[in-house]
Amino acid sequence: MDLPELTLAVARDGLRRRDFSSCELTSAYLDRIQASGMLNVFSHTNPEATLAEARRADAQLADADAPDMCGIPVAIKDLFCVEGMPAQAASRILSGFCPAYESGVTERLRAAGAVLTGKVNMDEFAMGSSTEHSAFGPTVSPWRAADTDARLTPGGSSGGSAAAVAANLSLAALGTDTGGSIRQPAGFTGIVGLKPTYGRCSRWGIMAFASSLDQAGPLTKTVRDAAIVLHCIAGHDGRDSTSARHPVPAYESGLDAGIKGMTIGIPREYRIDGMPEDILAMWEDGAAMLGDAGARLVDVSLPHTRYALPAYYVIAPAEASSNLARYDGVRYGYRSPEGRDVLEMYKHTRAEGFGPEVKRRVLIGTYVLSQGFYEAYYRRAQRVRTLVRRDFETVFADGVDALLTPSTPSSAFAIGEMADEDPIKMYLNDVFTVTVNLAGLPGISVPVTLDDRKLPIGLQLIGQPWQEDRLLRIAFALETAAQFTSRPAEWWLDGAA
């Protein structure tokens, strides 16, 4: 059996049947991680500590009733605090930082016996759509276009998490999604990415980017695997004041119940100018697949869609400028040797410690919150946010169970391709995903097909608040119909011919 080819669900069942041990499974992944240097996915590994966790999981598996995640290797985005691992948010300003506490969601993974294989790369402080804005250098997608050997981005900001799963370096990975940072990289790498409802998973111990938008979630090979991971990491945590007390259903058990009689909305505002033919065709095909599975398709309107992106780029940087004020060279990480007094020390530390995109967003956020501009920008954006949310509430009240849209406006682009572009061009990557964060809804990206360059493209499903179970059921129906089985070639594997 080729262990790295398994899905999480199949590996779980194999562990229970004693077909293999967690130590064998984990070793297979560690070997591949070791040989994946060309992709620059992992920023931290500790094989000895990881294997010790696998041995503990094997002991736990010997008892009956071990949790589903027991013995399963999982990679963690560098934004999460994990005890015993450095946490740097891919930023120079946190170089050398080792947290003294564990994030709420990784605590749940550990309690279930999951094996944490290491930290994976990301855009610095989760700000970006390409994993190029990282103190560790860019992560490379395992995918290559048919027409060029150019190195492609896996998307971002959870690009390391996406590349880890797409390249079979991990059975699953944790990411975070503030404006699309789980769903866009999942779309670019042909895997499943789920952003849960805001408040579903604890934000405790996750370095804050934009607190009213941030949400943790899984990146996996299949919808079933996403259901299994979500069940483990969801639930109330008293240390996060926005964590919800809603019950967490057994997501996996209802997956194959079918979608007969459900209503799927196709929002007309997502048909934007200049969208590639392949994306449009996939969208139509996906809608037809859901129709064939028994769902009713309706055209719907979300009239404030086009204002979501500018509202997001007021609100997210505003919150970021406040959250990132704590990185000042006093309590953790990097301190600049420059500066005669404390104010100059702060300024030099932040100038040298933050990368250009983080600085840009902190400056924008500071500007929109500054005296005289607060009402004109920040307050106005928050009121537009209300309208974006109302658009969704209106269609859900009309009986729509979920909405179907493309995950991204294009397939993956090349590393460096956006370097000389206007920053707004990069922000347009989030055009289909930010609405979901503004409204606090759950969303999932499902891989559907390859485009004309033989790169994966996917569809997003947007669900009602707290209805991840229904959302996953629809995603499972789409996945079943789409039959996406393409995998990237292993040109990057050390020792590969």
Add this chain to the structure above:
Amino acid sequence: MEIDKNEAARVAHLARIHVDDHELARIAKDLSAIIGFMQQLNEVDIEGVDAMTTATPMVLVQRDDTVKGGGLQKQLMDAAPVAQEGFYLVPKVVE
């Protein structure tokens, strides 16, 4: 809305980020482009619309006023770039 070099320098000061003079023109241009993009929001009729300040409607819960956890002083101080005898050390604040 055009942001000039003086305005860019003011924002950088408020954000506590050191910027060299030769960088100011580029930063002003970047900020102007992004602020320009935000101007679209002025087209929206927001009359009578409340600001959305929380992602999902919820009552902010309060914790019991009791001591929990703590005792992490050593680990926290160990993470600091410079600390001594339980204090963070910084360059002088007052001449």
